[in-house]
Amino acid sequence: MKIQATIMFAVLAAIGPAATLSWKPYTYTTGDRPAVKIEGEITRVDAPENHAAPDGRKVQLALMRLRSSGASATTPILYLHGGPGNAGIQLLGAREFRDLFEAMRAAGDVLLLDQRGCGLSAPSLLPKEPLQLTGAALATRESFLAVLEKHSRAERDRLLREGVDPAQYTIPASVHDIEAVRVALGVPRLRLVGHSYGTQLAQAYLRQFPDRVERAVLIGPEGLDMTWKMPAESDAQLRRIAAWAAASPAAAPAMPDMLGTLRRVLEKLDAQPVRFTYRPEQGEPMQFEVGGFALRFIIAKFYLGDPVNSRFLPKLLDELDKGRTPMSLVYNLGQMSGSGLSYTWITTDAATGVAAPRRAEIQRQESQSVLGVALNFPITELNAVWQVPDLGEEFRRPVTSDVPVLFVAGTEDGLTPPEQARSILTGFPRGAVLVVEGGGHVSQLAAPGLARAVADYLAGGTPPGKIAMPLPEFAPLITPRK
Numbered sequence: 203m204k205i206q207a208t209i210m211f212a213v214l215a216a217i218g219p220a221a222t223l224s225w226k227p228y229t230y231t232t233g234d235r236p237a238v239k240i241e242g243e244i245t246r247v248d249a250p251e252n253h254a255a256p257d258g259r260k261v262q263l264a265l266m267r268l269r270s271s272g273a274s275a276t277t278p279i280l281y282l283h284g285g286p287g288n289a290g291i292q293l294l295g296a297r298e299f300r301d302l303f304e305a306m307r308a309a310g311d312v313l314l315l316d317q318r319g320c321g322l323s324a325p326s327l328l329p330k331e332p333l334q335l336t337g338a339a340l341a342t343r344e345s346f347l348a349v350l351e352k353h354s355r356a357e358r359d360r361l362l363r364e365g366v367d368p369a370q371y372t373i374p375a376s377v378h379d380i381e382a383v384r385v386a387l388g389v390p391r392l393r394l395v396g397h398s399y400g401t402q403l404a405q406a407y408l409r410q411f412p413d414r415v416e417r418a419v420l421i422g423p424e425g426l427d428m429t430w431k432m433p434a435e436s437d438a439q440l441r442r443i444a445a446w447a448a449a450s451p452a453a454a455p456a457m458p459d460m461l462g463t464l465r466r467v468l469e470k471l472d473a474q475p476v477r478f479t480y481r482p483e484q485g486e487p488m489q490f491e492v493g494g495f496a497l498r499f500i501i502a503k504f505y506l507g508d509p510v511n512s513r514f515l516p517k518l519l520d521e522l523d524k525g526r527t528p529m530s531l532v533y534n535l536g537q538m539s540g541s542g543l544s545y546t547w548i549t550t551d552a553a554t555g556v557a558a559p560r561r562a563e564i565q566r567q568e569s570q571s572v573l574g575v576a577l578n579f580p581i582t583e584l585n586a587v588w589q590v591p592d593l594g595e596e597f598r599r600p601v602t603s604d605v606p607v608l609f610v611a612g613t614e615d616g617l618t619p620p621e622q623a624r625s626i627l628t629g630f631p632r633g634a635v636l637v638v639e640g641g642g643h644v645s646q647l648a649a650p651g652l653a654r655a656v657a658d659y660l661a662g663g664t665p666p667g668k669i670a671m672p673l674p675e676f677a678p679l680i681t682p683r684k
Contacts, residue, residue, distance in 0.1 A: 222386065223245045223247070223386050224245060225243040226243060226244055226245070227243060228241075228242050228243055228266060229241055230242065230266070230291065230294045232294065232295045232300075234295075238300070240268070240294050240300070242266050242267055242269070243266070243267045243269070244264065244265065244266045244267070244291075244322075245265050245267070246262045246263065246264060246265070247262070247263040247265055247379075247382055247383050248260045248261070248262055248263075248382075249263060249318070249378065249379045249382040250378075251366075251370050251375075252367065252370050252375075253374075253375060253378040259365060259367075261318045261319075261323065261324065261325065263315060263316065263317070263318060263323050263382070263383065264291060264315075264321060264322035264323045264324075265314070265315050265383060266290070266313070266314040267311055267312070267313055267314075268303055268304075268307055268314070269311055270308070270309070270311045271307040271308050272307070272308045272309065272310070273310070276309065276661075277310060277389065277391050277392060277393050277416045278310055278312075278313055278387060278389060278392060279306055279309060279311065279312050279313065279392075279393045279394075279395060279660060280313045280315060280383065280392045280393070280394055280395070281303070281306075281312060281314050281315065281395050281396070281397075281400075282315065282317070282380075282394060282395070282397070282401075282403050282404055283314075283315070283316075283317065283320070283399075283400050284398030284399040285320070285398070285543060285544070285547055285550075286317075286320075286399045286544075286546045286547045286549075286550035286551060287319075287320060287327075287543035287544040287545065287547035287550075288320065289316045289320045289322070289323075289544075290314035290315050290316050290317070290321065291314045291316055291321055291322060292321055292542075293314070294314070298644060298645070298647035301647070301648070301653050302647050302652075302653045302656065304653075305653035305656065306395065306653075306656060306657050308657050308661070309393075309658075310660070310661075313383075313387075315380075315383065317376050317546070318370075318375060318376060318546070319371045319545070319546040320544045320546060321544075325361070325364060325366050326544065327357075327361065327366075327368075327371060327545040327546050327549070328542070328543075328545075329353065329357050329545065330357070330360065331353070331356070332539045332540050333349060333350075333353055333539045334349060334353075334539070335349065335490070335535050335538060335539050336488050336489060336490060337489060337490070337491065338475070338491045339491075340490070340491060340492045340493060340535075341475040341491040341493045342475075342493050342495060343493075343495040343496075343576075346495065346496055346499070347580060350580055350583070350584060351583075351584065351587055354545070354548070354584050354587040354588065355587050358545075358587055358588055361545075368588050368589075368590060369589075369590050369591060371545075371546045371549040372549060372554070372590065372593065373402060373403055373426075373553065373554060373593070373597075374593065374597075376403055376406075376550075377403065377406050377407045377410050377411075380392070380403075380411075381407075381410075381414070384414060390414075391414050392414060392416065393415070393416050393417055393418065394407070394408075394417075394419070395419045395420075395421070395656065396419075396420050396421065396423075397421045397422055397647075398421075398424070398618065398643065399424070399550070401420035401422065401424060401618075402425070402428075402429070404418055404420055405420070405425070405426060405601040405603075405626075406597075406601070408601060408603045408605055408607075409601045409602075412605065415603075415605050416605075417605060417608075417659070417660065417662075418605060418606075418607045418608070419607070419608045419610065419656050419660060420608070420609050420610070420623075420626075421610040421646070421647070421656075422610070422612070422615055422618040422644075422646070423609050423610075423611065423618060423623050423626055424617075424618050424622055424626075425600060425601070425622065425625065425626050426554065426597065426599070427557045427560055427598040427599075427600075428618075429551050429555070429556065429581075430564055431564075431577050431578060431617070432563070432564060432567060433568050433570070433573060434567045434571065435616070436506055436571060436572070436573050436616065437571050437572055437573075439506050439616030439619075440460075440461060440464070440506070440572055441461065442616075443460065443505075443512045443515060444459070444460035446509075446512075446673065447515075447516050447676060450675065450676045452675055452676040452677070452678045452679065453676040453679060456516075456520055456679045457516045457519065457520060457679070460515070460516055460519065461572075463516075463519045463520070463523055464519055464572065465572070467497070467519055467522045468494045468498065468572070470494075470522075471492065471493050471494035471497055471522070472494035472495075475492055475493035475494075476491070477489070477491050478490055478527050478528060479527075480527070480532045490531075490532075492528075492531060495576055497531075498573045498574060498577075499579055500531070500534050500538075501515070501573060502573050502577045504534050504537065505518075506616035506617060507615060507617040507642060508612075508644055508645050509640070509642045509645060509673050510642055510644070510645045511642075512616075512642075513674050513675065513676045514530050514676075516676055516677075516679060517530055517676075517677045517678075517679055518530035518531060520679045545588075548584050548590075549588055551581050552584070552585035552588060552590045552592075553590045553591065553593050554593060554598070555592040555593060555594075555598065556598075557598050564578065600626070600628070600629050601626075601629055602629035602630070603629065603630055605630070605632065606632045606633070607630050607632070607633040607634075608633070608635075608636060608659045608665050609623040609626060609627055609630075609633060609635045609636070610623075610635075610636045610638065610646065610652070610656070611635060611636075611637055611638065611646075612637075612638040612640070612641025612642050612643065612646035613638065613639050613640060613641060614640060614641060614645075615641065615643045615646065616642075616643075617643050618643065620635070620637050634665055634667075635667070636655065636665050636666060636667065636668070637667065637668050637669075638652060638668075638669050638670075638671060639668060639669070639670040639671065640670060640671045640672060641669075641671055645671070645674075646671070648671070649669045649670070649671040650669065651666075651669055652669055655669065
């Protein structure tokens with residue numbers, strides 16, 4: 203009896219207090235035509251803003267549950283969104299994520315968490331005003347940084363007036379939020395699925411609470427010292443895109459040497475920013491100036507990570523090279539001004555930082571790289587405004603764990619290439635890598651059989667080592683009028 207009682211008390215300690223969550227019906231409606239309605243339940247989980255001061259200010263974490271289509275008594279699956287600064291619930295609006303979540307429901311309840319500062323969670327670090335990128339805002343690095351600093355300062359000051367502490371919107375705080383969710387659910391363990399930045403958060407949770415995770419799937423994984431990207435890797439991705447373009451019937455005739463065109467366009471914009479007017483169907487015309495630094499930044503943020511986006515790069519370069527209105531660039535500027543990203547992207551990435559040896563190698567590579575310092579801009583620069591403390595070298599050390607983890611990596615993912623997954627795998631003796639041939643950072647989720655492979659792994663199955671998907675065709679270039 204004494205042994206049984208000891209075991210019982212140990213289990214109760216692991217589970218925590220009885221669940222007190224109040225779930226309400228919730229319908230997510232997508233922006234598709236026709237709209238898709240996803241039925242689920244939503245609740246709020248309270249957690250301290252500062253976990254070191256549990257009696258202080260609270261944050262409310264929005265949590266949506268998609269009920270299992272199979273055995274509901276299994277360990278729940280908690281999805282950790284990327285960004286930082288995206289939101290788990292709103293990913294239901296994207297077909298590839300929606301299909302992934304639907305497949306995972308066969309393995310258990312799927313929980314979509316809006317991390318602190320994001321989405322429906324409160325307080326929100328979503329900006330109240332869009333970035334103002336018209337005029338000469340993007341003409342030089344200095345003008346671009348001035349716009350970002352002004353926007354950051356206004357948002358930071360607003361949050362401080364509201365009593366928000368930006369230094370608490372980092373990975374360690376979110377790790378404790380996950381634990382608060384587990385305790386509120388009243389379950390001894392979770393199964394984790396993370397994408398992009400969410401894989402960093404999952405690894406940090408695995409290290410701090412190793413007995414709380416049954417198994418995990420990390421898609422597009424990056425280690426805790428991989429927030430800052432290597433310029434040599436971005437150059438390698440540009441070479442892959444150029445080779446792909448040279449073999450494409452849509453791109454090759456006008457652009458047999460994409461890298462040569464890219465260098466020529468950058469040299470032109472470095473000397474003189476391109477000026478153009480965008481005339482929307484409604485509203486006033488907008489004037490823009492875009493220089494070489496801003497173009498490097500835009501390529502790094504929008505064109506390297508996924509062939510779904512890379513296929514538009516030759517079109518953009520052709521527009522700039524031939525003096526046409528760069529409609530591809532107009533679209534990117536719209537993405538930047540209304541990104542919908544919470545400012546946790548800067549508080550989290552600035553706190554995560556970069557180890558000294560990696561920083562030194564990045565700086566060595568920058569002078570030889572096409573994108574140079576624009577690749578990791580503006581983490582350091584904007585933290586001069588936000589002033590979030592660096593978490594230090596101990597935080598960034600590689601994670602080791604005996605938990606079964608599946609790492610999913612796309613061969614065309616220029617942000618988190620398969621080499622990163624294999625590097626992280628060394629700390630996971632029970633881990634495995636699934637390579638998606640032709641997959642990008644997000645598009646790999648749509649690979650045939652990928653969603654089912656993830657669900658099967660979460661249910662205890664053995665994953666394949668490789669899945670293939672076709673590359674999309676390049677966007678057609680516009681032939682100049684004769």
